Amino acid sequence: MNKYRISKKQALITLVFVFIVNLFVSCDNFERDFQDERFLSEEHFTEINNSGGTTGIVALDGASLSYFRDGEDGEIEFGIKSIDLGMDLRSNDMDMSRSTWYGAYHRYDNTVLTSGNNDFMWEFFYKAINNANQVISLISDEAPEELLVYKSKSYAYRAISYFYLIRIYQHTRADDSTPAIPIDFGDFVGESKATVGEVKKLIFDDLTAAYEGLKNYTRATKEEVDANVVAAYLARYHLTYENWSEAEKYADIAMKAGSISADVAHGFDELSLSEAIWGAVVTPNTSEVYQSFFSHISQINDGYSGWNHFKTANSNLVDALPASDLRHSWFADQEYPPGVVIVPGTWPHYNRTPKYTSLKFIAQPGPGQFIGDYIYLRNTEFILTKAEALARQNKTAEAQKTLFDLNSVRDSNYTLSTNTGQALIDEILFYRRIELWGDGVASFDMARLGLGLNRKDGRVNLVQPGADLVIPPLDTKMIYEIPQREVDANPNIN
Incomplete structure:
Protein backbone atom coordinates (compact mmCIF):
# COMPACT_ATOMS: atom_id res chain seq x y z
CA MET A 1 0.00 0.00 0.00
CA THR A 218 -15.87 -9.15 29.27
CA ARG A 219 -16.11 -5.71 27.74
CA ALA A 220 -16.97 -2.61 29.73
CA THR A 221 -19.26 -1.04 27.12
CA LYS A 222 -20.86 -1.82 23.76
CA GLU A 223 -18.27 0.42 22.14
CA GLU A 224 -15.71 -2.34 22.57
CA VAL A 225 -15.30 -5.42 20.44
CA ASP A 226 -15.84 -8.74 22.20
CA ALA A 227 -16.53 -12.33 21.11
CA ASN A 228 -20.19 -11.54 20.38
CA VAL A 229 -19.20 -8.78 17.93
CA VAL A 230 -16.74 -11.12 16.24
CA ALA A 231 -19.45 -13.81 16.07
CA ALA A 232 -21.64 -11.28 14.24
CA TYR A 233 -18.98 -10.78 11.58
CA LEU A 234 -18.38 -14.52 11.36
CA ALA A 235 -22.12 -14.89 10.74
CA ARG A 236 -21.95 -12.22 8.01
CA TYR A 237 -18.91 -13.92 6.49
CA HIS A 238 -20.45 -17.39 6.41
CA LEU A 239 -23.79 -16.10 5.11
CA THR A 240 -21.97 -14.27 2.33
CA TYR A 241 -20.05 -17.36 1.25
CA GLU A 242 -22.95 -19.79 1.80
CA ASN A 243 -21.53 -21.80 4.68
CA TRP A 244 -25.01 -22.24 6.09
CA SER A 245 -24.35 -24.31 9.20
CA GLU A 246 -21.58 -21.94 10.33
CA ALA A 247 -23.77 -18.93 9.58
CA GLU A 248 -26.48 -20.46 11.76
CA LYS A 249 -24.01 -21.19 14.57
CA TYR A 250 -22.52 -17.71 14.80
CA ALA A 251 -25.78 -15.89 14.13
CA ASP A 252 -27.25 -17.68 17.14
CA ILE A 253 -24.39 -16.39 19.28
CA ALA A 254 -24.64 -12.83 17.95
CA MET A 255 -28.42 -12.53 18.22
CA LYS A 256 -28.27 -13.44 21.92
CA ALA A 257 -26.03 -10.44 22.60
CA GLY A 258 -29.15 -8.26 22.36
CA SER A 259 -32.91 -8.51 22.62
CA ILE A 260 -35.73 -7.38 20.34
CA SER A 261 -37.53 -4.22 21.38
CA ALA A 262 -41.23 -3.64 20.80
CA ASP A 263 -40.46 0.08 20.55
CA VAL A 264 -39.53 0.81 16.94
CA ALA A 265 -39.93 4.61 17.05
CA HIS A 266 -36.88 5.41 19.16
CA GLY A 267 -34.75 6.68 16.26
CA PHE A 268 -31.92 4.14 16.51
CA ASP A 269 -29.71 6.79 18.06
CA GLU A 270 -28.82 5.21 21.41
CA LEU A 271 -26.21 2.50 21.85
CA SER A 272 -28.02 1.56 25.07
CA LEU A 273 -30.92 0.15 23.03
CA SER A 274 -31.49 -3.53 23.79
CA GLU A 275 -31.03 -4.51 20.12
CA ALA A 276 -27.62 -2.84 19.76
CA ILE A 277 -24.61 -5.17 19.78
CA TRP A 278 -21.80 -2.80 18.81
CA GLY A 279 -21.44 0.86 17.99
CA ALA A 280 -20.06 4.22 19.10
CA VAL A 281 -21.36 6.74 21.59
CA VAL A 282 -21.50 10.25 20.15
CA THR A 283 -21.20 13.14 22.61
CA PRO A 284 -21.20 16.92 22.07
CA ASN A 285 -17.39 16.68 22.02
CA THR A 286 -17.29 13.95 19.39
CA SER A 287 -20.23 15.00 17.24
CA GLU A 288 -19.18 16.09 13.77
CA VAL A 289 -22.50 17.95 13.40
CA TYR A 290 -23.35 18.26 9.68
CA GLN A 291 -20.55 15.82 8.82
CA SER A 292 -22.45 12.94 10.36
CA PHE A 293 -24.77 10.02 9.65
CA PHE A 294 -27.81 11.66 11.21
CA SER A 295 -27.28 14.90 9.31
CA HIS A 296 -27.64 12.94 6.09
CA ILE A 297 -30.54 10.67 7.07
CA SER A 298 -32.50 12.21 9.97
CA GLN A 299 -35.46 14.01 8.40
CA ILE A 300 -36.50 15.82 11.57
CA ASN A 301 -33.14 17.62 12.03
CA ASP A 302 -31.92 20.63 10.07
CA GLY A 303 -29.28 18.60 8.26
CA TYR A 304 -28.90 17.60 4.66
CA SER A 305 -31.90 15.26 4.69
CA GLY A 306 -34.18 17.74 6.40
CA TRP A 307 -33.22 20.57 4.06
CA ASN A 308 -34.59 18.62 1.06
CA HIS A 309 -32.08 15.89 0.28
CA PHE A 310 -34.64 13.26 1.27
CA LYS A 311 -33.64 9.63 1.69
CA THR A 312 -36.63 7.55 0.61
CA ALA A 313 -37.50 3.86 0.63
CA ASN A 314 -38.52 1.90 -2.44
CA SER A 315 -42.30 2.32 -2.46
CA ASN A 316 -42.79 -1.26 -3.69
CA LEU A 317 -41.01 -2.56 -0.60
CA VAL A 318 -42.93 -0.41 1.88
CA ASP A 319 -46.30 -1.02 0.22
CA ALA A 320 -45.79 -4.79 0.43
CA LEU A 321 -45.44 -4.61 4.22
CA PRO A 322 -48.65 -5.57 6.07
CA ALA A 323 -50.50 -2.51 7.35
CA SER A 324 -50.36 -3.79 10.94
CA ASP A 325 -46.54 -3.92 10.97
CA LEU A 326 -44.99 -1.32 13.26
CA ARG A 327 -42.10 -0.86 10.85
CA HIS A 328 -44.39 1.31 8.70
CA SER A 329 -43.53 4.10 11.14
CA TRP A 330 -40.01 4.11 9.72
CA PHE A 331 -41.27 5.76 6.53
CA ALA A 332 -43.50 8.81 5.99
CA ASP A 333 -47.04 7.60 5.33
CA GLN A 334 -48.05 10.69 3.34
CA GLU A 335 -46.70 13.95 1.95
CA TYR A 336 -46.19 16.35 4.87
CA PRO A 337 -46.21 20.06 3.93
CA PRO A 338 -43.55 22.56 5.07
CA GLY A 339 -43.62 23.49 8.74
CA VAL A 340 -45.09 20.21 10.00
CA VAL A 341 -43.40 18.84 13.13
CA ILE A 342 -43.48 15.11 12.47
CA VAL A 343 -41.95 14.00 15.78
CA PRO A 344 -43.30 16.03 18.74
CA GLY A 345 -40.73 18.18 20.48
CA THR A 346 -38.27 18.20 17.60
CA TRP A 347 -37.20 20.69 14.97
CA PRO A 348 -40.05 22.88 13.56
CA HIS A 349 -39.51 21.46 10.12
CA TYR A 350 -39.52 24.10 7.39
CA ASN A 351 -39.43 21.84 4.35
CA ARG A 352 -41.82 19.25 3.05
CA THR A 353 -41.46 15.55 3.76
CA PRO A 354 -42.46 13.37 0.80
CA LYS A 355 -44.18 10.04 1.27
CA TYR A 356 -41.74 7.15 1.89
CA THR A 357 -39.08 9.48 3.37
CA SER A 358 -37.01 7.81 6.07
CA LEU A 359 -38.16 8.44 9.65
CA LYS A 360 -36.27 5.45 11.02
CA PHE A 361 -33.17 7.34 12.17
CA ILE A 362 -33.75 10.36 14.40
CA ALA A 363 -31.03 12.29 16.22
CA GLN A 364 -31.79 14.39 19.25
CA PRO A 365 -31.73 17.27 19.94
CA GLY A 366 -32.07 19.84 17.19
CA PRO A 367 -31.72 22.08 15.33
CA GLY A 368 -28.06 22.15 14.44
CA GLN A 369 -27.15 19.24 16.69
CA PHE A 370 -26.84 15.59 15.81
CA ILE A 371 -26.17 13.84 19.10
CA GLY A 372 -27.03 10.35 17.97
CA ASP A 373 -24.97 7.25 18.71
CA TYR A 374 -23.82 5.09 15.84
CA ILE A 375 -25.12 1.52 15.88
CA TYR A 376 -22.97 -0.78 13.76
CA LEU A 377 -24.66 -4.10 14.59
CA ARG A 378 -28.14 -5.06 15.84
CA ASN A 379 -29.29 -8.46 17.05
CA THR A 380 -32.32 -8.46 14.71
CA GLU A 381 -29.96 -8.80 11.73
CA PHE A 382 -28.70 -12.07 13.13
CA ILE A 383 -32.16 -13.40 13.91
CA LEU A 384 -32.83 -13.02 10.19
CA THR A 385 -29.42 -14.46 9.32
CA LYS A 386 -30.16 -17.51 11.44
CA ALA A 387 -33.61 -17.87 9.86
CA GLU A 388 -32.16 -17.75 6.35
CA ALA A 389 -29.36 -20.18 7.18
CA LEU A 390 -31.88 -22.59 8.68
CA ALA A 391 -34.18 -22.33 5.66
CA ARG A 392 -31.32 -23.00 3.26
CA GLN A 393 -30.54 -26.18 5.22
CA ASN A 394 -34.20 -27.25 4.90
CA LYS A 395 -34.70 -26.85 8.65
CA THR A 396 -38.10 -25.44 7.84
CA ALA A 397 -39.85 -25.51 11.21
CA GLU A 398 -36.87 -23.92 12.97
CA ALA A 399 -36.61 -21.23 10.30
CA GLN A 400 -40.32 -20.44 10.53
CA LYS A 401 -40.09 -20.18 14.33
CA THR A 402 -37.02 -17.93 14.21
CA LEU A 403 -38.73 -15.57 11.77
CA PHE A 404 -41.85 -15.59 13.95
CA ASP A 405 -39.83 -14.62 17.01
CA LEU A 406 -38.91 -11.35 15.32
CA ASN A 407 -41.99 -10.54 13.27
CA SER A 408 -44.49 -11.23 16.05
CA VAL A 409 -42.84 -8.42 18.04
CA ARG A 410 -42.96 -6.06 15.08
CA ASP A 411 -46.49 -7.05 14.00
CA SER A 412 -49.10 -8.37 16.45
CA ASN A 413 -51.06 -9.84 13.53
CA TYR A 414 -48.16 -11.84 12.16
CA THR A 415 -48.75 -15.59 12.24
CA LEU A 416 -46.29 -18.44 11.95
CA SER A 417 -45.29 -18.75 8.31
CA THR A 418 -46.49 -21.76 6.35
CA ASN A 419 -44.04 -21.12 3.53
CA THR A 420 -41.44 -23.74 2.70
CA GLY A 421 -38.45 -24.01 0.39
CA GLN A 422 -37.70 -20.99 -1.79
CA ALA A 423 -40.95 -19.29 -0.77
CA LEU A 424 -39.78 -19.28 2.87
CA ILE A 425 -36.35 -17.99 1.87
CA ASP A 426 -38.00 -15.21 -0.14
CA GLU A 427 -40.17 -14.25 2.83
CA ILE A 428 -37.13 -14.07 5.09
CA LEU A 429 -35.25 -11.97 2.53
CA PHE A 430 -38.21 -9.59 2.22
CA TYR A 431 -38.27 -8.98 5.96
CA ARG A 432 -34.50 -8.66 5.95
CA ARG A 433 -34.81 -5.79 3.45
CA ILE A 434 -37.40 -4.09 5.66
CA GLU A 435 -35.78 -4.67 9.05
CA LEU A 436 -32.27 -3.72 7.96
CA TRP A 437 -33.22 -0.75 5.77
CA GLY A 438 -30.54 1.92 6.24
CA ASP A 439 -28.22 -0.34 8.23
CA GLY A 440 -25.67 -0.78 5.43
CA VAL A 441 -26.61 -4.32 4.44
CA ALA A 442 -28.76 -4.02 1.31
CA SER A 443 -26.23 -3.75 -1.53
CA PHE A 444 -24.00 -6.40 0.03
CA ASP A 445 -27.02 -8.71 0.16
CA MET A 446 -27.72 -7.98 -3.50
CA ALA A 447 -24.15 -8.98 -4.36
CA ARG A 448 -24.18 -12.25 -2.41
CA LEU A 449 -27.58 -13.17 -3.85
CA GLY A 450 -26.47 -12.41 -7.41
CA LEU A 451 -29.01 -9.62 -7.91
CA GLY A 452 -28.63 -6.61 -10.14
CA LEU A 453 -30.04 -3.12 -9.81
CA ASN A 454 -33.51 -2.26 -11.13
CA ARG A 455 -34.90 1.16 -10.33
CA LYS A 456 -37.36 1.02 -13.24
CA ASP A 457 -39.60 -1.29 -11.23
CA GLY A 458 -42.64 0.98 -10.94
CA ARG A 459 -41.60 2.66 -7.70
CA VAL A 460 -43.23 6.03 -7.06
CA ASN A 461 -40.93 7.43 -4.37
CA LEU A 462 -38.50 10.19 -5.30
CA VAL A 463 -35.41 9.14 -7.27
CA GLN A 464 -32.84 11.77 -8.25
CA PRO A 465 -32.38 12.41 -11.97
CA GLY A 466 -29.94 9.99 -13.53
CA ALA A 467 -30.36 7.34 -10.86
CA ASP A 468 -33.28 5.40 -12.39
CA LEU A 469 -30.81 2.71 -13.47
CA VAL A 470 -30.91 -0.92 -14.50
CA ILE A 471 -27.56 -2.70 -14.02
CA PRO A 472 -27.03 -6.46 -14.34
CA PRO A 473 -25.38 -8.37 -11.44
CA LEU A 474 -21.86 -8.84 -12.80
CA ASP A 475 -21.57 -5.52 -14.59
CA THR A 476 -18.33 -3.65 -13.89
CA LYS A 477 -20.43 -0.84 -12.37
Missing part, protein backbone atom coordinates in the same frame (compact mmCIF):
# COMPACT_ATOMS: atom_id res chain seq x y z
CA ASN A 2 1.17 3.49 -0.66
CA LYS A 3 1.56 5.71 2.35
CA TYR A 4 -1.38 8.13 2.37
CA ARG A 5 -1.44 11.68 3.67
CA ILE A 6 -1.20 11.81 7.44
CA SER A 7 -3.69 13.93 9.33
CA LYS A 8 -3.07 15.33 12.80
CA LYS A 9 -4.99 12.42 14.26
CA GLN A 10 -2.94 9.88 12.33
CA ALA A 11 0.32 11.60 13.28
CA LEU A 12 -0.56 11.37 16.96
CA ILE A 13 -1.40 7.70 16.62
CA THR A 14 1.93 7.15 14.91
CA LEU A 15 3.73 8.92 17.77
CA VAL A 16 2.03 6.61 20.22
CA PHE A 17 3.32 3.64 18.26
CA VAL A 18 6.85 5.01 18.44
CA PHE A 19 6.68 5.18 22.22
CA ILE A 20 4.73 1.99 22.77
CA VAL A 21 7.84 -0.17 22.98
CA ASN A 22 8.72 1.63 26.20
CA LEU A 23 5.33 1.16 27.81
CA PHE A 24 5.36 -2.45 28.99
CA VAL A 25 5.88 -1.65 32.68
CA SER A 26 3.46 -1.40 35.57
CA CYS A 27 0.37 0.78 35.29
CA ASP A 28 -2.57 0.73 37.67
CA ASN A 29 -4.67 3.82 37.07
CA PHE A 30 -5.25 5.63 33.80
CA GLU A 31 -8.53 7.32 32.97
CA ARG A 32 -9.83 6.57 29.49
CA ASP A 33 -11.27 10.06 29.20
CA PHE A 34 -9.91 10.25 25.66
CA GLN A 35 -13.07 8.40 24.63
CA ASP A 36 -14.88 11.75 24.86
CA GLU A 37 -12.47 13.39 22.44
CA ARG A 38 -12.74 13.22 18.67
CA PHE A 39 -9.00 12.66 18.37
CA LEU A 40 -6.20 11.50 20.66
CA SER A 41 -5.05 14.81 22.15
CA GLU A 42 -1.58 16.09 23.01
CA GLU A 43 -2.53 15.88 26.70
CA HIS A 44 -3.52 12.25 26.37
CA PHE A 45 -0.37 11.48 24.46
CA THR A 46 1.70 12.89 27.35
CA GLU A 47 -0.27 10.82 29.85
CA ILE A 48 0.21 7.69 27.77
CA ASN A 49 3.92 8.31 27.44
CA ASN A 50 4.35 8.70 31.19
CA SER A 51 2.08 5.93 32.42
CA GLY A 52 3.52 2.63 31.24
CA GLY A 53 1.87 -0.79 31.49
CA THR A 54 -0.87 -1.62 29.01
CA THR A 55 -1.91 2.02 28.78
CA GLY A 56 -0.44 2.64 25.35
CA ILE A 57 -2.19 -0.38 23.85
CA VAL A 58 -5.46 0.65 25.48
CA ALA A 59 -5.08 4.11 23.98
CA LEU A 60 -4.32 2.68 20.56
CA ASP A 61 -7.42 0.54 20.76
CA GLY A 62 -9.45 3.63 21.62
CA ALA A 63 -7.87 5.51 18.73
CA SER A 64 -8.79 2.69 16.32
CA LEU A 65 -12.38 2.78 17.53
CA SER A 66 -12.44 6.56 17.19
CA TYR A 67 -11.23 6.22 13.61
CA PHE A 68 -14.03 3.77 12.82
CA ARG A 69 -16.43 6.40 14.20
CA ASP A 70 -14.91 9.60 12.76
CA GLY A 71 -13.02 8.65 9.61
CA GLU A 72 -11.49 11.53 7.69
CA ASP A 73 -12.30 15.22 7.36
CA GLY A 74 -15.05 15.51 4.77
CA GLU A 75 -18.81 15.93 4.57
CA ILE A 76 -19.35 12.25 3.80
CA GLU A 77 -16.13 10.77 5.18
CA PHE A 78 -17.18 10.14 8.78
CA GLY A 79 -16.24 6.50 9.19
CA ILE A 80 -18.05 3.18 8.88
CA LYS A 81 -21.54 4.71 8.97
CA SER A 82 -20.61 6.96 6.06
CA ILE A 83 -19.69 3.95 3.95
CA ASP A 84 -22.74 1.98 5.09
CA LEU A 85 -25.00 4.82 3.94
CA GLY A 86 -23.19 5.08 0.61
CA MET A 87 -23.52 1.34 0.03
CA ASP A 88 -27.24 1.40 0.86
CA LEU A 89 -27.75 4.18 -1.67
CA ARG A 90 -26.38 1.77 -4.29
CA SER A 91 -29.11 -0.74 -3.48
CA ASN A 92 -32.62 -1.35 -4.81
CA ASP A 93 -34.15 -0.19 -1.55
CA MET A 94 -32.88 3.34 -0.78
CA ASP A 95 -33.16 6.42 -2.96
CA MET A 96 -32.45 10.12 -2.59
CA SER A 97 -34.42 13.00 -4.05
CA ARG A 98 -31.76 15.19 -5.66
CA SER A 99 -28.09 15.41 -6.58
CA THR A 100 -26.04 16.47 -3.57
CA TRP A 101 -23.73 14.73 -1.08
CA TYR A 102 -24.00 10.96 -1.71
CA GLY A 103 -25.54 11.59 -5.11
CA ALA A 104 -22.62 9.87 -6.86
CA TYR A 105 -23.20 6.69 -4.82
CA HIS A 106 -26.84 6.70 -5.85
CA ARG A 107 -26.03 7.30 -9.53
CA TYR A 108 -23.13 4.81 -9.56
CA ASP A 109 -20.89 7.65 -10.79
CA ASN A 110 -18.15 7.11 -8.22
CA THR A 111 -16.96 3.61 -9.14
CA VAL A 112 -14.22 5.04 -11.37
CA LEU A 113 -10.61 5.21 -10.20
CA THR A 114 -10.59 9.04 -10.10
CA SER A 115 -13.57 9.35 -7.72
CA GLY A 116 -12.98 11.04 -4.37
CA ASN A 117 -15.57 8.79 -2.70
CA ASN A 118 -13.71 5.78 -4.01
CA ASP A 119 -10.39 7.16 -2.78
CA PHE A 120 -11.83 7.75 0.70
CA MET A 121 -13.12 4.20 1.11
CA TRP A 122 -9.80 2.70 0.03
CA GLU A 123 -7.83 5.03 2.29
CA PHE A 124 -10.14 4.54 5.26
CA PHE A 125 -9.96 0.76 5.36
CA TYR A 126 -6.26 0.48 4.60
CA LYS A 127 -5.47 2.98 7.36
CA ALA A 128 -7.56 0.88 9.74
CA ILE A 129 -5.67 -2.21 8.54
CA ASN A 130 -2.31 -0.54 9.07
CA ASN A 131 -3.27 0.52 12.60
CA ALA A 132 -4.30 -3.06 13.34
CA ASN A 133 -1.11 -4.46 11.80
CA GLN A 134 1.03 -2.36 14.11
CA VAL A 135 -0.73 -3.56 17.27
CA ILE A 136 -0.61 -7.18 16.06
CA SER A 137 3.13 -6.92 15.38
CA LEU A 138 3.86 -5.24 18.72
CA ILE A 139 2.27 -7.95 20.88
CA SER A 140 3.92 -11.37 20.85
CA ASP A 141 1.88 -14.53 21.20
CA GLU A 142 3.56 -15.09 24.57
CA ALA A 143 2.46 -11.72 25.99
CA PRO A 144 0.26 -11.53 29.11
CA GLU A 145 -3.45 -12.11 28.63
CA GLU A 146 -4.30 -8.46 29.24
CA LEU A 147 -2.25 -7.57 26.15
CA LEU A 148 -3.36 -10.49 24.02
CA VAL A 149 -6.92 -9.21 24.29
CA TYR A 150 -5.90 -6.14 22.29
CA LYS A 151 -4.13 -8.25 19.71
CA SER A 152 -7.36 -10.20 19.29
CA LYS A 153 -9.32 -6.97 18.89
CA SER A 154 -6.90 -5.82 16.21
CA TYR A 155 -7.39 -9.09 14.33
CA ALA A 156 -11.10 -8.21 14.34
CA TYR A 157 -10.52 -4.66 13.05
CA ARG A 158 -8.31 -5.98 10.26
CA ALA A 159 -10.83 -8.64 9.27
CA ILE A 160 -13.74 -6.19 9.25
CA SER A 161 -11.76 -3.84 7.00
CA TYR A 162 -10.78 -6.53 4.51
CA PHE A 163 -14.35 -7.87 4.51
CA TYR A 164 -15.63 -4.48 3.37
CA LEU A 165 -12.84 -4.10 0.81
CA ILE A 166 -13.23 -7.51 -0.84
CA ARG A 167 -16.95 -6.92 -1.39
CA ILE A 168 -16.54 -3.33 -2.62
CA TYR A 169 -13.67 -3.97 -5.04
CA GLN A 170 -14.57 -7.41 -6.37
CA HIS A 171 -17.74 -9.33 -7.19
CA THR A 172 -18.88 -11.32 -4.16
CA ARG A 173 -19.55 -14.38 -6.32
CA ALA A 174 -16.16 -14.20 -8.05
CA ASP A 175 -14.13 -17.40 -8.15
CA ASP A 176 -11.47 -17.76 -5.45
CA SER A 177 -8.74 -17.56 -8.08
CA THR A 178 -9.85 -14.09 -9.26
CA PRO A 179 -7.39 -11.24 -8.54
CA ALA A 180 -8.92 -8.86 -6.01
CA ILE A 181 -7.07 -6.42 -3.74
CA PRO A 182 -3.58 -6.19 -2.21
CA ILE A 183 -2.92 -7.54 1.27
CA ASP A 184 -1.06 -4.98 3.40
CA PHE A 185 1.70 -6.62 5.41
CA GLY A 186 2.41 -3.46 7.38
CA ASP A 187 5.53 -2.26 5.59
CA PHE A 188 3.92 0.13 3.07
CA VAL A 189 5.45 -1.86 0.24
CA GLY A 190 3.16 -1.86 -2.77
CA GLU A 191 1.85 -5.39 -3.12
CA SER A 192 0.25 -7.00 -6.13
CA LYS A 193 -3.38 -8.08 -5.97
CA ALA A 194 -4.09 -11.10 -3.80
CA THR A 195 -6.78 -13.47 -5.02
CA VAL A 196 -10.30 -13.56 -3.68
CA GLY A 197 -9.48 -16.84 -1.97
CA GLU A 198 -6.38 -15.44 -0.26
CA VAL A 199 -8.28 -12.44 1.09
CA LYS A 200 -11.17 -14.61 2.25
CA LYS A 201 -8.73 -16.88 4.08
CA LEU A 202 -7.13 -13.90 5.83
CA ILE A 203 -10.54 -12.62 6.91
CA PHE A 204 -11.60 -16.02 8.21
CA ASP A 205 -8.30 -16.65 9.99
CA ASP A 206 -8.37 -13.21 11.62
CA LEU A 207 -11.99 -13.56 12.75
CA THR A 208 -11.30 -17.01 14.13
CA ALA A 209 -8.23 -15.78 16.03
CA ALA A 210 -10.21 -12.83 17.36
CA TYR A 211 -13.12 -14.99 18.47
CA GLU A 212 -10.90 -17.51 20.27
CA GLY A 213 -8.87 -14.73 21.89
CA LEU A 214 -11.94 -12.86 23.18
CA LYS A 215 -14.01 -15.80 24.42
CA ASN A 216 -13.21 -15.06 28.06
CA TYR A 217 -13.12 -11.28 27.73
CA MET A 478 -21.32 -3.15 -9.50
CA ILE A 479 -17.77 -2.98 -8.13
CA TYR A 480 -15.23 -0.20 -7.68
CA GLU A 481 -11.99 0.31 -9.55
CA ILE A 482 -8.81 0.53 -7.48
CA PRO A 483 -8.27 4.30 -6.96
CA GLN A 484 -5.87 6.30 -9.11
CA ARG A 485 -3.67 7.22 -6.14
CA GLU A 486 -2.97 3.57 -5.42
CA VAL A 487 -2.40 2.80 -9.09
CA ASP A 488 0.11 5.67 -9.36
CA ALA A 489 1.95 4.76 -6.15
CA ASN A 490 1.96 0.98 -6.44
CA PRO A 491 3.90 -0.40 -9.43
CA ASN A 492 2.81 -3.95 -8.59
CA ILE A 493 -0.92 -3.36 -9.10
CA ASN A 494 -1.87 -5.50 -12.07
